[in-house]
Amino acid sequence: MTKNIVIIGGSHAGSQAAASLRTDGFDGKITLISSERELPYHRPPLSKAFIKADEGELQELRPAAFYEKNAIELLLGRTVTAIDRVAGLVRLDDGDLPFDGLVLATGARVRVPPVHGIDLDNVFMLRTADDARRLKARFHEAQDVVVVGGGFIGLELASTARLLGKTVTVLEAAPRLMGRAVAPAISAHFLELHRGWGSTIRLETPVAGLVGENGAVVAVETLSGERIPADTVIVGVGVVPNIELAEAAELEVANGIVVDATMATADPRIVAAGDAVSFHHWALGRPVRLESVQNAVDQAKTAAATLLGKPEPYKAVPWFWSDQGDAKLQMVGLLNDADRSVLRGKPEDGSFSVFHYKGDKLVAIDSVNRATDHMLGRRWIGAGASPAPESVADESVDLKKLVVA
Template sequence: MKNIVIIGGGHAGAQAAASLRADGFDGRLVLVSSEKELPYHRPPLSKAFIKADEDALQELRPALFYEKNGVELMLGRTVQKIDRAAGKVVLDDGELPFDGLVLATGARVRIPPVPGIDLANVFLLRTVEDARRLKERFAAAKDVVVVGGGFIGLELAATARILGKTVTVLEAAPRLMGRVVAPAISAHFLDLHRGLGSAVRLETPVAALIGENGAVVAVETASGERIPADTVIVGVGVVPNVELAAEAGLDVLNGIVVDEAMRTSDPRIVAAGDAVAFHHWALGRPVRLESVQNAVDQAKTASATLMGKAEAYRAVPWFWSDQGDAKLQMVGLSMDADRAVTRGDPGSGSFSVFHYAGDRLVAIDSVNRATDHMLGRRWLAAGFSPSPEAVADESVDLKGLMPKG
């Protein structure tokens, strides 16, 4: 294998470049990214980056790393087409041959079909350029409305309140972060955001954004109420970037379909990160995960596969979200759970919810309780399930529950 091309400059793309060199690839290695910056850490964009006075972008690796490791960076460039028959990638201004290809195309923000979504001072957040525009706007913003009560929306709501803005959060569902956390976690964060001074409205779909002179001035709810807003942030999920793969004839189903070693339907092409749909060993069905951990670990697996060292992807998924002074950490996948056990007092601001499917531990949601989270990562990786009774009893030392060896 002489030429490997990586499409995408996010966490998965950057890790794939590093892993391929670490795994022994000594041919031409090119990373193509539509963004002009070196690959950077994305989670701080909704928090520390917005609040910082300076442009505090956290690069994943310095420029010297790519130079020393012979990784050609093509930044600010767009891939137009994957020509599998010719073994080449067609760029906006050229072509690249490939023997191996890594698709790390990520995802883009979902744009809801709401009238007024294209008004001035309406923001989406995915890239550092999005964050820069929002940071600049926050200098003048007074009344901020956040559409969507998921991770990004709530992180930005907390940031806006810390910066002294009037904040209203509108969530169409009955609870915050309802698709991914336990009801007790949702309730805790509802109290937290209201305690910060944000108005949080549940079961409140948005019907339209109202503008004057081309800029947003209010958000109209489905009930007809108008909420004043000089700044609107929309955070209602993401859409995987699968178009290149689909146009190249690769299998796509809510993501680029891969096998357990991250191979697409073309064995020369692997994929990793937010755009990937893979068969999850524990759930027994395809899933698509959106997290730094998943992107990085899948990129490592994809690299090994291209280098002829294929192994099944079995990393335990984990996620986090910082909102105000609360750190939410999640490990495992709780969608098939049928029982939840709480450890600790939610009123104290430090507690965990352990999710079980029958007697099997499948996930843990923790608020300001890092020890539970780290234990959960070890337990789930080892296939160990503590009894629900032991988990619920705070007099039990969880550290000693898993057998050694």
């Protein structure tokens, strides 16, 4: 019988796993270990509201009283050094914890590009509250900000910096912004938005290194040899899953901690959830690793149920969002296998969606300031339903009244 469950990781997946274990009726001991000293908090606001706000308080996922009321022991600011599967122990930097159920919610860390000067002063990467605090403090003095990377985090921080009156240059190595995640029409729209807000956007501009004087960054050097002045550099070129503990414990890893459809590893006592997890996606038919709050939360619910002997296949519809300036980008589904796209609305109006199909099947929707399209898409894709492409393209058709095949 499972009496003692340990959760490694204190972000969305870890906090949700603890909550779901209690909701699902587990009355044994729960211990949540986090390397950060804060209570588990919302990460998305770090690149936007947190930096812009005067006070800059973290948005806790759940108050301290929740953990106390539900007898969830928090070990904050602690480091897990190893998982001993034979002894059933989680080894900490200052002692051991026994487990007969273990949740790996180890998340991901920022990818550090191998370029010279990356360790200069006033070079920032954003993942944690401490990262955001340092960047927030720097923004009081920063003038010339260069953002390396035109993905979600880079563009969110670029728009935040512009709102704070900074000169902003974004350097993206690829031919378009957010190229791995959204349709070309979305990339083009946000390119124009950021340029309209006053940022300089440079596509197909790889970075060779960072130039420093007296230990602080003063410029970013491109691969072509151009030097772009900068007193502050933000690097946002993706994340790396934290798989080291699982790998050292001889659990299978492959671009993430490998789990089955119920979030279980090969060890029946150990489940995993969140950004560090590689799972066989029910729609794509191949392994994927997703980085989103929704995925972390829903996988944690599945993982908790599995530990308690109530396994169900994970089949949540993935959805994501990004707030940049006054534009809200919402995505549902995965467009990887799409073979055609249909535009609904006009980008020039600032409100439109791109519906992605594989054959006649709707597989994903990218929406800008169109919450209704997004919500309908979550319902349709979850049910395996698809509106006809010609109906989607016709703005006179009320999508809410469609009878969807």
